[in-house]
Amino acid sequence: MRRLTCFVLIVLLLAPLSAPASLAQSAPFTIEAAAELQPALTALYKARYGAEPTFVTDDGDLIATNDPAFLPSGRVRVPPHFLPDSFLVMARPSAEAEAFAAFAVSPDGQAALIEGGFLPKSVTVTDQAGNTVEVAQPIRRILTPYSIATYLVYGVGAADRLVGAGYLGTRDPVGAARMSAIDPRFPTLSGYTLNQREINIEQVAQLAPDLIVTSARTAWLDTVRELNIPFVLLEGESPELLKESVRLMGALLGPNARAQAEAWIAYYDDIFTAVVEATKDLTERPSVLFIGTAPLRVISGQMYQTDIIAAAGGRSVSAELGGYWNDVNLEQVALWNPEVIVIAPYGEVTPQTLKESPEWAIIKAVQDGKVYKMPSWVAPWDTPVMDSVLGVIWLAQKLFPGRVNLDCALEAQFFFEVFYNHKLPEAEIAAVCGS
């Protein structure tokens, strides 16, 4: 009797341990895949379950394919890409299949595919400072002291690989709360002293990143060189350069990031084309003055904001200026006499500031009530980040109400869902593009 009890107890104790194995044997889901994709999937499946997958030729739970016909149309999330151009489609969604798809695009999944020889062991890129950098794959730990790079990592769907993130809005509680809603890890990630000017080198060593992505105008590169951590430099102050930055992040962070980067570039190009189409008959471009943290601080022609204005169908009056932000006086503004004034999303200046000033009353935009504050959700829409596509849409709507057939709120909802994997709170959708 006692022996039997003992036996039963042992069986009961062992049962949970043997469960995964039995689960694997009974194959939680079937995979439908072309023959040339099967070896890669087997490698992935083995790494995850330690067993062979069950391939079927028809009616699989999970479809693995490189046929673009399977790509969902419209503005929805990019399907998980485990190889360049090869992705997974949930034919019959289940928790287990979803988990497998997540594994396929994770650094562990990427490592399994590299081991099987399906993905390269390292990638070589030329960064935006012109340096050729070889980076071992997969990147599990990425450090982005440059806040623009932080947003780019989120935008290509690789935020799970971040170990530290520079963030310009650290002192903006609203923006920080939104970032935390997108990623609960964000307060920890952004809690270090990290920016283009300052870095704690010991902190960096402690975080042990595989890759550092920062601005081409970073002050501390020489110290980081001592640690032998590869770094990639970004400089995205134009639409073409921004697309290049996004493409770089895609190239560095695995096939799924690459697919998401390409999807964003296609979307960005779409929006530009739509605005150009809608405004091509116009002979006169509305003149726009873009101001920053003070009413008399205006953009130069070399800044990305100039391109946003051009993309939205306007003409920046301060394009002749060089450098970065310029301080001008009201006589210069009176000479430009802009039809529209756009205020950067950050800073204390509001349309009210200008409307209440007797001096600014001489400017056409103020007389016509065409002074707008650019909205932002997490990243400022006027900086070279992926969110800036929303800045173009918003500005095009302001410049040509009714003519440009784009709904800013709807596009914003789509943008955050697709690229930040974040559903905007229902109550805030209407306000995301400002009033």
Add this chain to the structure above:
Amino acid sequence: MRIVALRGATTAKGSLRLSLAYLSLALPFALIVISLLLGLYQIPIETVGRALLSLIVPQAAEGISSTELTLILRIRLPRVLSAALIGAALASTGAAFQGIFKNPLVDSNLLGVTSGAGFGAAVALLLGGTALAVQSAAFAFGLLAVMVAYAGSRLYSSAPLIVLTLMGILIGSFFTSLTALTKYVADPLNTLPAITFWLLGGLTGVTWNSLPLLALITLGGSAFLWAVRWRLNILSLGDAEATALGMNPTRLKLVIILCATLMTAAAVAVGGVIGWIGLVIPHAARLLVGADHKALIPTSLALGASFLLVIDTISRALLPAEVPLGILTGLVGVPILIVLLRRSQRVW
């Protein structure tokens, strides 16, 4: 300097210099008129004249566009006047400090007023204060810095001037550190650029609101310095001589320092940190009229006002983007001073 000062007061050359000093006072007024005519926005002379006349005879403004009227009366006029007042304040207080401290290498920032004002402005900007709040905070902290320096120096009875100078330097660096701390905690997207810009100095944002306090203090302070200018000669001889001549040097110095501090704080509160003028304009004035304060104070007032008027007009009327005044004062002023120094072979 001492010998020159005594001789300057008694010779015929001295009275010639005095006439030159009074004559120089016309210069800023002429420059104010010229500055009002200049700007990026081309406005005919006649329009400028009629717009100014409309301040007295409102009918004169008829036919002038509201843009031109606003630019002349609400933008150029307050800016030109504040440039003149700030230049005059910085240069004359610089001359007074150089006399009191018997040191040609100091200006009215010696006791930390600018550093204090910079910190006050930075804190106000950090807290998102209005332009008026920033000005008031700059003014208050400028005064506070000097008061602390002065109070600190009273702890020692011996060598008060040296101790006061040292305290001023210490308090100045303390407030500079506090300003750096404020910049460190400031939001890099929002408040930091505003603080940095304020610290560079400039008159871009000047409107009539900035003027009352500046005008009141500068005019009152200048009148006071003018009134005591011959006493500065005696003070620059040293305390023992001053006491022997029946003066209370400690009290007089305190009053002059207080007056100069008020003037500097008001100037910095409106124009931000504009270096160089308080140090170098008194030297330029000395090259012209000698070290006698009777001539030196009026000339410093005139040259300071004129110099900043010229610099600010260059800054606002030459290029679409404004060049910070702190950059221009050095770039334009140093060559002028070197030429002046070469032409005058006088012993310093």
